[in-house]
Amino acid sequence: MPQSQPHTEAPAVPPPAPSIAHLDKVSYLFGYGIAHSLSPHLHSTVYSALKLNYQYLLYESRNLEACLALAREPKFYGAAVTMPHKVAIIPHLDVLTPEGEAIGAINTIFLRSAPDGTRLLCGTNTDCIGIREAILQNVSKSDAKNMEGKPGMIIGGGGTSRAAVYALKHFLGCSDIYLVNRDKSEVDQVIAECNSKGFGDGLRYISSVAEAEELEGPKVIISAIPDFAPKSESEWTARKIIETMLGKKEKGAILEMCYHPSPNTAIDALARNAGWKVIGGVEAMIWQGLEQDKVWLRRKISTLPVEKVKEVIAAEVSKPHL
Incomplete structure (x- = not known):
């Protein structure tokens, strides 16, 4: 994968952490240039159908440490990762799945526990x-x-x-x-x-x-x-x-x-x-997102609202602003 050119500008000040007091759990999309992402529609459809007080939030920042700080919060249960962080985040993770290791780029962070109960940040690639x-x-x-x-x-x-x-x-x-x-x-x-x-x-x-x-x-x-x-x-x-x-x-x-x-x-x-x-390509986006929810929520795909997700995403794609 071609690496981005070194950034010579001073690092941008990261946006403030979003307010999540009203939520039981929260996940994020970490990256930059993500305003048009369809992922919030996908994941909110899943959480609504499962009656979970969870939310998937866009956190647009080039500052990787700011993203990692959110991943350490108690209500964090997972994140999607896109550019410029898909490779840079790897050294900060505790465990990689075989897919994440082989592909050498991470698009999903999820949590698991070590035998002593320590919380582990794990990385995988659901794009494949x-x-x-x-x-x-x-x-x-x-x-x-x-x-x-x-x-x-x-x-x-x-x-x-x-x-x-x-x-x-x-x-x-x-x-x-x-x-x-x-x-x-x-x-x-x-x-x-x-x-x-x-x-x-x-x-x-x-x-x-x-x-x-x-x-x-x-x-x-x-x-x-x-x-x-x-x-x-x-x-x-x-x-x-x-x-x-x-x-x-x-x-x-x-x-x-x-x-x-x-x-x-x-x-x-x-x-x-x-x-x-x-x-x-919307099909690939949908299935990689459903795989993320499968990993985050520890549920089988058969328990997720696949057809409803397809319906919601199709409606979003058909809107003129997309």
Whole structure:
């Protein structure tokens, strides 16, 4: 995952801690640039259905210590973590799950107790679960089985890429994984990091249309890039590689992770026109959030209001301001 550039400005003063006296428990989203997050709608729907006096609050700050201070409060029971904290928070946690350790980025903090009763801050990554469930919940069992031992493909080289590789390798059983991105150096870093964690076999950067034409087509694709029209030569090359892969005779399913400001992306249109099954990224967001509540509340997914959550999020996504 590409690391952010060093911040040379003086650290911003963190916002004050929110008032939580009226709540039994509280969770947060720690990060910066989070005002448009749909997560509060998701989690409030869960807590309302379960009649819990809990709340999920946005805490927008680049100051990691301020976030950790909130995690030490007695009413804290968990947090979602996004940029710029997903990697930086790891040294401050007591335990990592296998997913968190392998992916090397944490999007969820939860609490557990040591044998002596000490409270432990634990970290995991539910993005890979969100990707897995978004796909498996929206394709037939036979189509899912057909992904095993076949190539997968990831479009992009950013923060979601390692979770996508993990999901395709560990959960969907893909053999090779093609990586398509305008910047080869980003992909090189993803491959190096996956190799260092033991799940980098079969990762391959696709550099040209000619190379794409010679390869077996993927059965599942994860697109994790913003919806911007290609401008540079490298962006146009990447787009033509995508079109080549989508145009192969055998089709599959594509998860389009981009849904803001609109789920009607260029990749969505290209895939639909080529005959692919398109799964919206909102599905991945929903399933990773439900996995968070499963971990935080120690409940089975079957006890959570999945259909109500989908209804609420669909209504939010359809609003003009999104």
